[in-house]
């Protein structure tokens with residue numbers, strides 16, 4: 001995932017998928033939420049999934 005957290009990590013784990021996407025910084029453990037549409041625009045590649053719900057492409 002390209003987005004970089006201020007702590008220096010650019011690895012994120014998806015912890016919740018819904019109307020909003022909740023992702024957690026793997027390095028520092030902080031979670032942020034963003035609207036799914038923002039997620040789709042900004043997050044081109046996801047490094048790690050929790051579950052495979054979001055990973056399914058149609």
Ligand SMILES: [Zn+2]
Pocket residue numbers: 005006007008009025026027028029030
């Ligand atoms: Zn972080």
